[in-house]
Amino acid sequence: QIRVDAITLPIDLTIKQDKRDIALSNPGTYIVDWRDNFVRSRFVEFSFDDQTLAIRGQLEFKDAETVYLDDFGMGFLDASDTALEGTLISEDGSQRCPVRIEASSSKVFCSSVKP
Numbered sequence: 205q206i207r208v209d210a211i212t213l214p215i216d217l218t219i220k221q222d223k224r225d226i227a228l229s230n231p232g233t234y235i236v237d238w239r240d241n242f243v244r245s246r247f248v249e250f251s252f253d254d255q256t257l258a259i260r261g262q263l264e265f266k267d268a269e270t271v272y273l274d275d276f277g278m279g280f281l282d283a284s285d286t287a288l289e290g291t292l293i294s295e296d297g298s299q300r301c302p303v304r305i306e307a308s309s310s311k312v313f314c315s316s317v318k319p
Contacts, residue, residue, distance in 0.1 A: 206236060216283075218243045244283040249311045250292055251277060252299055260295040263303070281305065 207223040220241050228234060250258040250273055257277030264270050265288065271279045281288070288305040292314050301314035 206238070208241075216245050216247075218245065245280050246283050246310070247278050248281055248305060248309060249276070249278050250303070251311070251313050252292070252294070252301065253314060255313065258292055258294060262293050262295075263290050264293060265290040283307075 205223055205225050208219050208221075210219055210222050213219070220243070224236075224238065224241070226234075226236065250261065250263065252258060258273050259275055259277050261273045261277065262270055263273065263279055263281075271281060273279045285307055287307060290303055290305070291300055292303045292312075293300050303312050303314045305312050
């Protein structure tokens, strides 16, 4: 069995499983590729066109996933090698706008559209 000490991982790294059972046929050294067990995430700050932070807003993606933003307009997203697209919605629902989040973006701005 191999284990991950989740307490020592950086905040931007999460795991799907903290342990894995492995059956070894012979004593010796083995290489185990367990990279798919780890998920890297990142913080992204969201603002509307007037650069007002999207405080307590939400970000909706086409696959029905919703990311809720904090008191600073920050969302915690899975890191991605490709751009992500979604809709940014204000806390009260009065502002909505499309956003494109590039793989290297730490701040995202958009143009608001009234619902």
